Amino acid sequence: MEGIGIFLEGISKAFGLILSSDPEILRITVLSLEVSMVATLVGAALGMPLGFLISSRSFHGRSLVVAIINTFMGVPPVVVGLVVYLLLSSSGPLGFLRILYTPQAMILAQALLTFPVVCGLTISSILALDPSLKETLKSLSAPRLWEAAILLKEIRVGLITALIAAFGAAISEVGAIMMVGGNILGYTRALTTAIMLYTNTGEFALAIALGIILLILSFAVNLTLTIIQMKYRKRR
Amino acid sequence: MAHVALRSVRKSYSEKEILKGISMDIQRGELISIVGPSGSGKTTLLRIIDGLVPPDSGEIRIDGNRLTKENAPTIRARVGMVFQKPLLFDASVYDNVALSLKFRGVPNDLIRKKVEEALDLVKLKDLAKRNALTLSGGEAQRVALARTLVYDPDLILLDEPTANLDPANVQIIERALTKANVEMKTVVLVTHNIFQARRIAKRVALLLDGAVIEIQDTESFFNRPLDPRTRLFIDGDLVY
Numbered sequence: 001m002e003g004i005g006i007f008l009e010g011i012s013k014a015f016g017l018i019l020s021s022d023p024e025i026l027r028i029t030v031l032s033l034e035v036s037m038v039a040t041l042v043g044a045a046l047g048m049p050l051g052f053l054i055s056s057r058s059f060h061g062r063s064l065v066v067a068i069i070n071t072f073m074g075v076p077p078v079v080v081g082l083v084v085y086l087l088l089s090s091s092g093p094l095g096f097l098r099i100l101y102t103p104q105a106m107i108l109a110q111a112l113l114t115f116p117v118v119c120g121l122t123i124s125s126i127l128a129l130d131p132s133l134k135e136t137l138k139s140l141s142a143p144r145l146w147e148a149a150i151l152l153k154e155i156r157v158g159l160i161t162a163l164i165a166a167f168g169a170a171i172s173e174v175g176a177i178m179m180v181g182g183n184i185l186g187y188t189r190a191l192t193t194a195i196m197l198y199t200n201t202g203e204f205a206l207a208i209a210l211g212i213i214l215l216i217l218s219f220a221v222n223l224t225l226t227i228i229q230m231k232y233r234k235r236r
Numbered sequence: 237m238a239h240v241a242l243r244s245v246r247k248s249y250s251e252k253e254i255l256k257g258i259s260m261d262i263q264r265g266e267l268i269s270i271v272g273p274s275g276s277g278k279t280t281l282l283r284i285i286d287g288l289v290p291p292d293s294g295e296i297r298i299d300g301n302r303l304t305k306e307n308a309p310t311i312r313a314r315v316g317m318v319f320q321k322p323l324l325f326d327a328s329v330y331d332n333v334a335l336s337l338k339f340r341g342v343p344n345d346l347i348r349k350k351v352e353e354a355l356d357l358v359k360l361k362d363l364a365k366r367n368a369l370t371l372s373g374g375e376a377q378r379v380a381l382a383r384t385l386v387y388d389p390d391l392i393l394l395d396e397p398t399a400n401l402d403p404a405n406v407q408i409i410e411r412a413l414t415k416a417n418v419e420m421k422t423v424v425l426v427t428h429n430i431f432q433a434r435r436i437a438k439r440v441a442l443l444l445d446g447a448v449i450e451i452q453d454t455e456s457f458f459n460r461p462l463d464p465r466t467r468l469f470i471d472g473d474l475v476y
Contacts, residue, residue, distance in 0.1 A: 102387045132323045135288055138319045140383070141309060150325060150335075 010208025017209050018216075024186070029213060032190040034092070035106045035177065036170035037221075041112025042107065043166050048159065051122025056151070066123055072116035077109075078175030084109040085179045101182040109176035114166035121165060125158025126151065160229040164222055171218050192219075237420045239264040239391060240285060244292035248278055254280045254395075256446040257294065267413070269431055269437035273474065278426040279320070282393045286317045286426070291463040295325075298391070316389035316422070320396040322380030324368035329360060332368045333404045333452045340387060354386035357412050374405030381412055398432065406473050424440050430470060434458055442466050444474075460472040 017025050031131045054065060086092050089107075099105045119176040133154065137147045152159070172190035181188035183197060198207035238261035247255040254277045262268055270278050283289045287308030298311050324332050333354055337347045341406060355361045358378035363371070370377055377397055380390040384392060394413070398406040414436055417423050427433055433440050433452060441451040442465070450457065450466045461467045468474040 015397075130323055132319065132321070136323045138288060138317065139286055139312065139319075140336050140339060141313045146335075146339055154326065 006204045007208055009205040011212060014209035014212035018213065025061065025210070025213070027186060027189055028189050028194050028210070029092070030218065031103060031188070032171065032192070032214070033217060033221075035103055035180045035190060036110060036167060039107045039110030039170045040114050040118075040163060040167045042111040042120045043170075043219040044163060046111075046168075047115045047118030047120075047162070051119040052126065052148070052151075054119075055123045055126035065119075069116050069120045074174065075113065075116070076112055077173035080109055081176035081179030082101050082111050084112065084176065088180065098172055100180060101184060101188060103181070103188060105180040106188060109180045110170040110173065113173060113176060114170050117166040118162045121158060121162035122155070125155040125162070128158070129154055156232050157229055160225055164225045164229070167221055167225075168218065171214070171221075173231065174202050237248050238297070239266070239299060240424070241297040241300075242281075242285075243295050243297075245279075245281070245284060245291045246419065247284060247289070247291050249280075255284070255291070258443075258446075258448055259294075259437035260441065260448055260451060262424060263423060264422055265417070265423065266439060267417040267423040267437050268439045268441065269425045269427055270441045270443055271427060271467075271469070272443035273428060274284065276443045278428075278443050279395050281443065282317065282395050282424065282426055285391075286310050286315055286393055288317075290326050305468060315388055315391045315393065316384035316387065318377070318384050318392070318394045318397050321398055322376050324371070324376055324379055326367070326369055328364065329355070329366050329371070329379055330364040332379055333386050336383045338385045341374050347447045350386050352380075354382040357385065359408050374401045375473075377401060378405065378408060378412075381409060385412065385416060388422070392416060392424070394423070394425045396427055397425070398427070398429070406432070414430050430458075442469055444469070 035214065046223040046224065051069075054062065054069075075117065084105065085100070087094045088093055088105055090100075099108070129151070133151070134147075137150060141149065174196055177188070177190055178193050178196065181193065183189050189197075191210050195207045195210045195214070198204070200212065240262040242258050242260050245255055245258040246253065258281060259275075266390045270281065272278050280289070284291050285298075285303075287296075287303055287305075290305060298315070301307065301311065310362045325335065327335075330351055333351045334347050337350060338456055342350070351364075352361065355364055358381055360375065360378055360382065363375065368376065371379065381394075381397065392413070398409050401409070410432070411423065413423055419434075424438060425433070437454050439451065440454050440457040442457075442463070444465060450461060452460075452462070458467065458470060460469065465474060
């Protein structure tokens with residue numbers, strides 16, 4: 001019964017926090033959104049072209065490369081955090097950047113998480129296309145750029161799915177940003193790392209409140225992307 | 237000089253020989269029909285003439301120029317191909333037809349005129365704004381034909397363009413092909429429908445198991461076939 005009480009208190013606190021526009025909560029929320037959105041865009045900027053390249057050219061070992069990318073779609077965030085931490089630590093190869101425990105490090109870690117998600121889903125979208133599409137374009141003498149533009153249009157719903165999945169992976173993870181961001185109050189504290197902290201310190205109602213804010217945020221972003229996805233779905 | 241000249245064209249897939257040394261000449265302005273049962277190599281032959289797949293051996297000459305991997309895109313620009321199952325793009329009927337001209341850098345005002353003419357020819361003017369993916373099979377095939385005719389190719393290759401279509405759609409497509417042929421376009425029509433071949437072709441070739449069995453003018457092909465297998469095929473008695 002006590003658990004339910006804490007949960008209900010958390011819900012009422014969540015709405016209280018949202019309505020009161022608590023500056024610290026606002027800062028945490030904005031940082032979470034910024035980091036995850038930028039990481040999703042970076043992951044997409046790298047993952048989409050690479051996915052396009054891998055799926056539209058046949059080369060020796062392509063299946064192996066696709067299998068590796070698919071494996072990394074499910075890589076544990078804490079492992080990515082560890083790798084980025086080692087890269088950015090003062091003795092690491094990228095230590096000279098001096099960005100460990102900054103939002104930039106958090107973006108880098110989450111971008112490494114979103115990149116294989118976007119790349120893998122781009123590949124599967126292209127491989128799922130009707131094989132006669134490319135032959136039709138070739139037969140109609142489509143120039144390379146036109147061919148790429150039409151292929152992109154044909155897989156647009158799959159690409160939006162990739163963005164939804166990547167953003168979901170980024171906004172919900174805690175392991176990577178905790179390790180490379182350090183959960184510093186007012187600087188690198190995000191919604192997921194704050195939830196973990198408040199749970200550890202016994203402030204369950206606050207943790208639940210932040211969890212609800214996280215869910216609302218995630219829902220709002222996904223709803224927007226889903227509306228776009230439904231608008232552009234194929235009529236086939 | 238023949239518009240299309242094939243010499244000893246061979247092609248195999250997975251060790252199965254699909255084309256066993258095809259040689260034939262197709263003259264400019266001719267409407268030739270290649271008939272034969274399913275699996276006889278008709279589609280592969282068309283794909284090879286369009287430069288979509290290379291032959292294992294032999295040569296193809298279009299207007300005297302030997303077709304190679306390097307010059308295929310240039311030669312293909314004057315060739316149109318209509319596939320059995322047309323793949324239309326997720327766009328309006330108008331845009332699907334206009335794309336072939338956009339690929340060729342045709343100015344917009346000319347595109348409008350040519351697309352309207354092409355849609356008129358296949359009786360689809362009223363559906364110009366409809367999304368092409370919502371069309372029936374017959375309408376879709378007519379869009380595919382329009383997007384080929386719109387860029388005025390010298391050589392039109394058609395792979396079973398009227399398979400499974402109702403008589404009204406068949407008639408519209410056949411009329412459009414006959415008109416194109418009157419305008420001195422070379423038309424190569426692959427079909428297993430011998431009645432269609434008889435209706436519109438000037439010459440007919442029978443392809444059987446990857447080899448040309450007989451090639452004659454339409455009247456002789458149907459009334460005085462030289463090979464007994466042609467007679468069996470015409471009569472529907474050929475077992476394969």
